[in-house]
Amino acid sequence: MPHPNGVPRRRLRRTAMLIAGPVLIGGIALAGPMAATAAPAPEPAAPTFQDGLSQAVFTKTTSEWIRQELWVESEVDSDRDGRNDLVHIDVTRVPETNSDNLKVPVIMEMSPYYAGGSNVGNWAVDHELGDPPTSKPGFAAPAAPRTSPKISSSFESTWVPRGFAVVHAESLGSGFSEGCPTSGGLNESLGGKAVVDWLNGRAKGYTSTARSTEVTANWATGSVGMIGTSYNGTLPIGVASTGVKGLDAIVPISAISDWYNYYRANGAVRAPGGYQGEDLDVLADYVHTRADQAVCQPVIDELRANQDRATGDRSEFWAERNYLANADKITAATLVAHGQNDWNVMTKNASDLYEAVKKNGTPHQIYLHQGGHGGAPNDTLLNRWFTRYLFKVQNGVESLPKAYVVRENNQLTEYPEWPQPGTAPVTLNLAAAGAAGGIGGLDFGTDASGRTESFVDDAQQRATTLAQAAQSENRLAYRSRELTGAVRLSGTPKVSLDLAVDRDKANLTALLVSYPASGAPKIVTRGWMDVQNRNSDAVTDPIEPGTSYRFDFEFEPKDYVFPAGSQIGLVVMSSDYEYTIRPAAGTRLTLAPAGSNLQLPIVGGAGELLANLAAGGPGAGYQVISAEVTGGALSMAVSSADPIALDAVALTGVDQSTSGALHPVRVVDSRGTAAGWDLTGQVSDFTSGSGVILAENLGWSPAASVETGGLPTVEDEAPIVAPGSVVEPGAGLRAPLTLCTAGSGHSAGAFACSGGLELGVPGSTRSGTYTGVFTLTLI
Numbered sequence: 001m002p003h004p005n006g007v008p009r010r011r012l013r014r015t016a017m018l019i020a021g022p023v024l025i026g027g028i029a030l031a032g033p034m035a036a037t038a039a040p041a042p043e044p045a046a047p048t049f050q051d052g053l054s055q056a057v058f059t060k061t062t063s064e065w066i067r068q069e070l071w072v073e074s075e076v077d078s079d080r081d082g083r084n085d086l087v088h089i090d091v092t093r094v095p096e097t098n099s100d101n102l103k104v105p106v107i108m109e110m111s112p113y114y115a116g117g118s119n120v121g122n123w124a125v126d127h128e129l130g131d132p133p134t135s136k137p138g139f140a141a142p143a144a145p146r147t148s149p150k151i152s153s154s155f156e157s158t159w160v161p162r163g164f165a166v167v168h169a170e171s172l173g174s175g176f177s178e179g180c181p182t183s184g185g186l187n188e189s190l191g192g193k194a195v196v197d198w199l200n201g202r203a204k205g206y207t208s209t210a211r212s213t214e215v216t217a218n219w220a221t222g223s224v225g226m227i228g229t230s231y232n233g234t235l236p237i238g239v240a241s242t243g244v245k246g247l248d249a250i251v252p253i254s255a256i257s258d259w260y261n262y263y264r265a266n267g268a269v270r271a272p273g274g275y276q277g278e279d280l281d282v283l284a285d286y287v288h289t290r291a292d293q294a295v296c297q298p299v300i301d302e303l304r305a306n307q308d309r310a311t312g313d314r315s316e317f318w319a320e321r322n323y324l325a326n327a328d329k330i331t332a333a334t335l336v337a338h339g340q341n342d343w344n345v346m347t348k349n350a351s352d353l354y355e356a357v358k359k360n361g362t363p364h365q366i367y368l369h370q371g372g373h374g375g376a377p378n379d380t381l382l383n384r385w386f387t388r389y390l391f392k393v394q395n396g397v398e399s400l401p402k403a404y405v406v407r408e409n410n411q412l413t414e415y416p417e418w419p420q421p422g423t424a425p426v427t428l429n430l431a432a433a434g435a436a437g438g439i440g441g442l443d444f445g446t447d448a449s450g451r452t453e454s455f456v457d458d459a460q461q462r463a464t465t466l467a468q469a470a471q472s473e474n475r476l477a478y479r480s481r482e483l484t485g486a487v488r489l490s491g492t493p494k495v496s497l498d499l500a501v502d503r504d505k506a507n508l509t510a511l512l513v514s515y516p517a518s519g520a521p522k523i524v525t526r527g528w529m530d531v532q533n534r535n536s537d538a539v540t541d542p543i544e545p546g547t548s549y550r551f552d553f554e555f556e557p558k559d560y561v562f563p564a565g566s567q568i569g570l571v572v573m574s575s576d577y578e579y580t581i582r583p584a585a586g587t588r589l590t591l592a593p594a595g596s597n598l599q600l601p602i603v604g605g606a607g608e609l610l611a612n613l614a615a616g617g618p619g620a621g622y623q624v625i626s627a628e629v630t631g632g633a634l635s636m637a638v639s640s641a642d643p644i645a646l647d648a649v650a651l652t653g654v655d656q657s658t659s660g661a662l663h664p665v666r667v668v669d670s671r672g673t674a675a676g677w678d679l680t681g682q683v684s685d686f687t688s689g690s691g692v693i694l695a696e697n698l699g700w701s702p703a704a705s706v707e708t709g710g711l712p713t714v715e716d717e718a719p720i721v722a723p724g725s726v727v728e729p730g731a732g733l734r735a736p737l738t739l740c741t742a743g744s745g746h747s748a749g750a751f752a753c754s755g756g757l758e759l760g761v762p763g764s765t766r767s768g769t770y771t772g773v774f775t776l777t778l779i
Contacts, residue, residue, distance in 0.1 A: 044100045047163040052395025053383045056161035058094045065160060066093045069149040070215050071176075073204045074194035078172055078179040078187035079295045085172055085179030086209055087191050090151045093165035097219035105223040105248075105390035106199055107159045108167040110192045110239070111232040112287035114152055115145035115175035120285040122277030123309065126459075126582045129505040129530075132269075132309040142289045147175040155227070158379070164390065165220065169195050171235060173296055174289045178209070180296035181287045183280040183303065184259040184321035189238035196224050196239065200246040223390045225249035226332075227382075229374045230345060231256075231287075236332075237353060243329030249389035251382065253337040254345045254373050257353035259321035260314050260537070262345060266553050267533025267540070268507055269312040270579045273343030280307045280321075312530050314538040327356035333363035333389040335381070339371040340558055347525075351492065351557035354418065363389070363398060366418050368559055369406040377404065378412070405559050418559065419491035424605030430478050430570070430593035437471045440593060442478040442570055444610075444622055447594040454590040457506065457574035459582035467513050467521050467571050476591055478598075479515060480568040485612035487568075491601030492557040495527060497572065498595030500548040502588040506531045509576040512555055512598075513569035514562050521569065527555040528580060548592065552715075564612075570598050631672025636679065636778045639664045644774075646759055654763045657729055662700070664754040665776060666707070667740070669747050674717065676744035679753055680736040680777045686759070688768030695772065696732030697760035704740035708749035719749035729760030736777060 048055040059065070071086040078085055096102040120139045127133065151168040159166055172179030172191040182188055197203035200222040207213040224247050226236035233255030240250050256262045263279055264270055271278055281304040288296055306317040319325060334357045338350035350366070357364045365385070367377040376382065381404065388397045403418035431441030432451040440453070458474045466475040495510045508529045514522045532540045534551050543549060562568055574589055575582055602609050607624045616622065646660040662681075669677055681700075686693040702723035713719075724738035740753035 044096045044102070045094070045163075046096075046102070047104075047391060049387060049391070049393050049395075052387060052393060052397070053380070054162040054164070054387045054391060058096070058161045058163055060157070060161045062156075064095050065156075066095060066098055067091065067150070068215070070205045070207055071209055071211075072169075072194050072198045073206070073211070074172075074179070074191050075203075076172075076179070076187045076190045078182065078185075078299065080299075081178075081295065085187070085191065086177065086206070086211075087169055087172065087179075087194055088147070088151070088176040089167055089169040089195055090149070091165060091167050091217075092156050092160055093219060094160060094163065097165070101219075103219060103221045104163055104165050105221050105225070105386075106165045106167050107155055107386065107390070108169060108195065108224055108226050109152070109154055109228045109232055110169040110171055110195070110226065110235045111152075111228060112171035112174040112181055112289075113231065114147045114168065114170055115289040116142060117286040118142040118288065120282055122275065122282055123279060125271070125277045125580075128583045129507070129581055130310050132581075139285070141293050144291060145175040145289055151175070159386075162383075164386070167195065167199070171231075171287070173284075174287050176209075177290065180299040181284040182299065183284045184234070184238065184256065186320055188235065189242050189323075192226070192235050192239035193242045193244045196244045196247050199224055222246045223248045223392070225251070225386050225390050227251040227253070227376075228255075229253040229376070233337075237323045237330075240330045240332045240334070241323040241326040243326070243331070247332045249333045249335070249386060251335045251337060251377070251385065252350075252353070253376050254339060254342050255349060255353075256345055257323055257349045257356075260318040261348050261352070263307075264312050264314070264318070264537070265528040267312045267314075267530030267537050268528045269309050269530075269581050270528050270576075272345065273578060275344065276578060279309060311532075311540045313533065313540055324352055324356050327353075328360055330357055330360065330362055333385065335365045335367065335377060335385050337367040337369075337375065337377050339369050339373060339375050340560070341371060342373045344373040346556045347558060348492075348554075348556050365397075365400075365402050365404070367404045368418070370408065370410065408561055408563075419601060420488070420559075420603045422605075423490045423601045423603050425494075425599050426602045426606045426609050428480065428568070428598045428600065430591075430596045430598070432593045433477070435471075437473050438477075439470065440476065440478040442480040442568060442598060443616070444606075445620070450594065452590050452592050454588055455573065456585065457583070457587040457589065458585040459575035459577055459580070460585070461573075462577050463509070463511055463523060463526070463571070463573065466573055467511055467523055467569070475571050475573040477572075478570045478593075480613065481616065482517075482614045483562055483564055483566055483568070483612050484614055485564050487562045487609055487612050488603040489524070489558060489560045489562065489600055490603050491559075493525065493527075493555040493601065494599040495553060495555070495570065495572075496597050496599070497551045498548055498592040499551055500546055500590045501531055501543060502590075503545050504532075504543055505583075506587050506589060507575045507580045507583075508551055508553075508589075509573045509580065510553070510555065511569075511571040511573070512600075513571055514560070515567040515569050516563070517565040524560050525555040525558045526576070526579075527553050528576065529553045548590075548595075550595070568600070629672065632670030634667075634669050634671055634677055634778065636665055636667045636776065638776070639666065643771075644757070646757065649761050651761075651765065651767060652763070656761045656763070658759050658761060660757045660759075662739075662755045662757060662774075664752055665739070667742075667751045667753060667778065669742070669749060669751075672748070674745050674748040676742060676747045678741045678779055679739045680779070681733060681739045682736040682775055683733045684773045684775075686770035686772035688766070688770045690768045691766030691770075693759065693761065693765060693770050693772075694732070695734035697729050697762070698733050698772070699727045699729040699731065699758045699760070700733065700739075700755045701726050701758075702739050702753070702755040704754075705752045706749060707752050716745060717748070718746060719751070720746035721751045721753070723753070723755070729758050733774075739776070
């Protein structure tokens with residue numbers, strides 16, 4: 001491995017010399033022969049850092065390394081045999097961890113692939129939507145695993161000489177690990193968590209599956225980093241999402257952050273690129289390589305039953321496999337790496353993870369390259385990351401640029417953040433083509449022709465063919481004016497389509513295309529949707545054939561430079577041969593260009609795009625209008641300072657209640673971030689000179705409304721407020737409960753929150769005037 005910051009410091013070796021006879025005087029030996037003794041062992045090495053990077057000062061002689069094989073006990077019994085699953089691991093560390101009691105951090109790779117895989121087939125995809133096959137051919141059992149006593153040698157030659165220990169762990173259900181594979185299920189994350197716990201003294205390790213002889217990690221500092229590619233990079237995200245202490249850094253490369261986004265897209269059953277027909281059960285069958293095959297078959301059968309290839313809807317089953325639902329638990333410094341042309345694990349997985357850790361304030365960087373699946377950051381980026389967060393060396397990585405993008409010319413370029421600051425969404429509208437199946441326009445103006453355009457689904461047509469075609473009945477195509485200068489896209493494009501379908505089911509696919517001045521077009525990114533999931537990926541919402549609906553969905557995120565001389569293009573089609581289910585041809589889809597648009601995240605915004613577009617046709621002119629909008633504060637105001645008087649109560653010896661109403665509260669969120677807010681209320685005990693009515697006896701019926709004016713807003717920015725739950729007297733408001741709340745993305749504006757009050761008065765209450773203090777808190 002190259003050493004980017006100079007030659008590593010060598011270990012000092014001392015040789016002792018015995019001189020028989022007089023010492024040197026004036027540099028002349030007066031007498032005596034000289035005899036040399038044997039050299040003692042070299043001094044032990046110590047972790048060494050130069051320019052903030054770990055140096056390879058430890059032995060590279062693999063036979064001198066300390067190696068261990070063991071099994072770590074997890075907290076889950078996923079194979080349902082009545083005992084918690086054991087995770088098979090190996091450890092490689094420098095001899096100083098034994099001879100000098102040196103404690104070192106760990107770099108860990110966990111994988112279900114070490115033992116190979118089964119020859120399992122994928123599901124057939126040539127069938128009608130909603131009517132998948134119920135079975136597929138069987139397959140032979142995998143070969144016996146050969147991962148004992150050594151699982152793997154990956155990462156060792158790079159990191160062990162730098163003073164890190166390297167741990168390999170076989171994921172549950174694979175190789176010599178117990179448990180069952182579940183393609184992203186919680187048990188797999190808990191398997192990795194167990195290893196981190198063992199490295200921190202919180203879990204048990206054994207020398208064999210008999211669980212008779214324990215082994216500890218007394219050589220470990222407890223600081224762990226996880227790294228890997230594909231599934232091996234996915235497991236670090238899952239483990240980090242458990243919030244396990246000691247996992248201090250992760251480097252997920254081409255990794256899945258939400259398994260729904262790996263096998264589905266907006267309700268569409270959509271395969272990872274190159275693996276058409278694969279699904280959760282197929283992958284579980286593939287990695288299920290433990291010797292006892294029968295024990296996990298019921299678990300994998302449940303995957304098959306629950307994955308739902310009929311509707312493609314998101315469900316609780318998929319929610320378990322969405323690590324981002326627990327992103328607030330990810331404290332490990334996260335260096336995300338992904339190929340922009342990775343159509344296996346697509347870029348949404350990287351982008352969504354990166355946005356989540358950014359939002360949480362977790363240390364973060366992102367590395368994007370021009371390749372496909374795989375591709376780690378360079379050694380300097382990795383070394384600096386692990387040195388900072390595992391060895392705890394203050395090397396200044398926090399102050400470095402956050403984004404590293406390999407550009408189209410293969411030059412690694414640094415940016416302060418990703419997406420690039422100064423990026424703004426730019427909306428381009430669609431204009432109908434002059435002839436059926438031709439090329440329409442993509443520009444700032446709105447189509448005024450009133451025409452609609454139709455195309456016919458043919459799942460056997462390839463997207464590349466349809467994007468290149470000058471005329472086709474199987475797609476709609478729109479292109480911008482030619483670019484006079486380069487324009488950079490950074491982030492997630494979106495499309496909004498006003499469209500009708502002549503039947504109740506259809507795929508919907510959109511392509512963002514770069515059309516060069518000459519040569520073949522390049523599909524920059526794609527997006528997919530099931531038309532029955534236009535409102536939610538979790539809900540199948542039937543459509544009426546022939547009725548127009550709005551379909552809004554995102555493309556896969558990208559960072560791409562449209563070169564000068566090219567045109568930006570949008571292609572709308574139905575089924576996508578390489579990715580979606582492929583129904584019989586014939587579905588007709590009709591689009592209204594006037595109600596449809598493409599939104600692009602352009603660095604520099606509309607002004608930058610307009611400055612780099614060729615002049616429009618005769619009679620066309622454009623001006624950019626900008627307006628700066630600054631943010632304010634989150635505040636509330638109570639409409640009255642007067643005490644709230646409840647109706648008087650005459651004691652009768654039985655429980656009664658009295659009612660009233662809160663003074664209305666006005667909440668104003670002018671921060672300009674729509675970050676969300678929650679208004680809570682709680683009350684003290686009610687006291688008089690003679691008695692107490694407990695706070696639990698005050699109930700309420702919250703109400704909330706939007707006060708913001710009637711100006712139109714885009715749907716995903718509209719203000720929305722919801723009242724809290726009704727609380728009956730006796731359940732009470734001693735603890736803070738929500739009066740009203742507005743979620744992230746919909747909290748900006750002015751809102752009114754109020755509610756009816758009901759105070760329960762026990763029959764044993766003493767007479768008197770009771771007073772309590774009601775506290776409102778806005779966060």
